[in-house]
Amino acid sequence: xxxDNTNITDADAAKITRVEELAYELxxxxxxSKNLITLTPELTMRDALDIFRKNRISGAPVAVNGxxxxxxxxxxxxxxxxxxxxxxxxxxxxxxxxxxxxxxDQLIEALKQFVKTKVGRLPVxxxxxxxxxxxTKGDISIGLLRALQRDYETEELIRYRASHLFEDIVSDxxxxxxxxxxxxxxxxxxxxxxxxxxxxxxxxxASPQIARQCGIAAYEAEMNLIIHTNNxxxxxxxxxxxxxxxEAYDDGPGxxxxxxxxQPGYSTASEEVRRMGxxxxxxxxxIRQCVDEMRLTSSPERGTNLYMTLYLxxxxxxxKDKD
Amino acid sequence: MxxxxxxxxxxLRVLTSSTNLSHVxxxxxxxxxxxxxxxAGAPNGCVWVTLLAHSNIVAVAxxxxxxxxxxxxxxxxxxxxxxxxxxxxxxxxxxxxxxxxVVGRLWHMGIRANDRISDLI
Numbered sequence: 187x188x189x190d191n192t193n194i195t196d197a198d199a200a201k202i203t204r205v206e207e208l209a210y211e212l213x214x215x216x217x218x219s220k221n222l223i224t225l226t227p228e229l230t231m232r233d234a235l236d237i238f239r240k241n242r243i244s245g246a247p248v249a250v251n252g253x254x255x256x257x258x259x260x261x262x263x264x265x266x267x268x269x270x271x272x273x274x275x276x277x278x279x280x281x282x283x284x285x286x287x288x289x290x291d292q293l294i295e296a297l298k299q300f301v302k303t304k305v306g307r308l309p310v311x312x313x314x315x316x317x318x319x320x321x322t323k324g325d326i327s328i329g330l331l332r333a334l335q336r337d338y339e340t341e342e343l344i345r346y347r348a349s350h351l352f353e354d355i356v357s358d359x360x361x362x363x364x365x366x367x368x369x370x371x372x373x374x375x376x377x378x379x380x381x382x383x384x385x386x387x388x389x390x391x392a393s394p395q396i397a398r399q400c401g402i403a404a405y406e407a408e409m410n411l412i413i414h415t416n417n418x419x420x421x422x423x424x425x426x427x428x429x430x431x432x433e434a435y436d437d438g439p440g441x442x443x444x445x446x447x448x449q450p451g452y453s454t455a456s457e458e459v460r461r462m463g464x465x466x467x468x469x470x471x472x473i474r475q476c477v478d479e480m481r482l483t484s485s486p487e488r489g490t491n492l493y494m495t496l497y498l499x500x501x502x503x504x505x506k507d508k509d
Numbered sequence: 510m511x512x513x514x515x516x517x518x519x520x521l522r523v524l525t526s527s528t529n530l531s532h533v534x535x536x537x538x539x540x541x542x543x544x545x546x547x548x549a550g551a552p553n554g555c556v557w558v559t560l561l562a563h564s565n566i567v568a569v570a571x572x573x574x575x576x577x578x579x580x581x582x583x584x585x586x587x588x589x590x591x592x593x594x595x596x597x598x599x600x601x602x603x604x605x606x607x608x609x610x611v612v613g614r615l616w617h618m619g620i621r622a623n624d625r626i627s628d629l630i
Contacts, residue, residue, distance in 0.1 A: 206529060373563070373564070373565060374564060374589065376564075376565050376568055377565065377568025377569060377571065377572055378568065380572060381568065381571050381572055384572065398553075398573075401572050402548050402549070402572070405548055405568075405569070405572055406545065406548065409544075462544075462561070462563045462565060463542055463543060463544040463559075463561045463563065463565060463566070464544055464545070464565075466543035466544070466545040466546055467545075468543070468545035468546060468549060469545050472545055472548060472549045475549065
C-alpha cells in the first residue's frame, strides 16, 4: 500500500507501519468532521462566499434535507468571481458529480480516493445516502495522530505501572516470578518464551541492553530445553529491583561432562537439529557473555539446572565484548 | 539504506507482505547459518544473510530486532515460517545466489559489518 507521500512527514514515516494498520482499523466515521456546514442550492455565490469566510472553510457539500446535490469548492467560487457573476446561485456553479465516502468505510478506502481523484474533500454518506459529515486529508492526518497518541499513552501507562511495581508494593523482599513451560522438540515455538521474557523486562522498565542480554541468555537456555531434554523443562525468571535471575531446569538426561559442555564449539546436537541451524556449541558460552554469574549443575538422576544472574546496577558489556 | 533499494539491486524475491519495504532502513549486515552465532553477533536492525529457512530464523530475528532476512540458494521457507514472519513484520527475501555473492553485493552497496555491538543497542 502506498499512502499519499506528499502528506507524510518524517515523523509520520517513523510510525508508518502502525499508521498503515490504523488506516485499516479506523473508519471514516472515526475521523470525519461532523460539524457539517452545508449549502443550499438556491443560495447566491455571494452568500456562499460569506459562509466560507465566516467558517474558514474552502468547500462545502450542497444538500437539501440531507440529500446530496453537489459540492462547492473555492475553485467554483473563483470561477464565479472571474465571470463577475457572484449573484448567480450555488446550483449554477457547484460540481454535480460528487465523489463520496461511506461512513463505515475503512480509512484506507478514503485515502485511496484522495490519491486517485485528487479531490480536496469527500462528503460522507450514511447507509441511507444522507450526508453525515465531510472528510479532508487534514481530518485524516489529525485522526491518525490522535489514534497514535492514544496508542502511545496506553503503552506508556502500562510501562509506568509496571516499572512502579517494586515501589508500589511494600514488602521486605519483593520478587516477581515468571514461568515458562518449554516442551521437548517444540521447534515451532522455539524462542517464544525468551521473546516474552524480553518484552516483559522492557515493560518493567529494563534498558534495551539488559532486555537484550536476558533475551539472548533465555533463548539459548530455551533452545537447550527443546533440543537436549527428555521431557522439556521450565524457564523461570525471577525479577527483583536490583537483579534478574534466570533459571532453566529439566528432569534429564543430565550432562555427563559439564566441563566439556562448557567448551565453545562442543555440541551433542544431532545431524537433524544441526540442519536447522542449532548445535554450534556456542550456547553456554553465549550465555556466559550475557550474564554476570552462571552456575550449571547436572546429574543423570536429577537432571540439569542452569542458574544465571544479571545485576542491574553494573551492566555487563554486551555479548562478544571480550574482557 | 532503504530495504527496497537493496531488494531491487540484488533482484530479491519478497516472500512476505507485512512490511513496508520503503520504510525499513538497513546499514549493517550479518551472515551465518548458526543461530547461536547470529544471536551473539548480529546487530539490531541489520540484514541477515542465511541459507536457513526454518521458522526458527523468525524467532531469532524477532529476539534481535532484525527487520529483514535474505534466504540464499533458493531455500524455501514453509507456510508457518511465512505466516510468523508476516505476523512479526520481518521481511523474508529470497535469492538463488549463494551467501558469498549476496554479502559481496551488499558490501558493494555500502552495507557494513559491525564489530562494536554495544554501541548500537
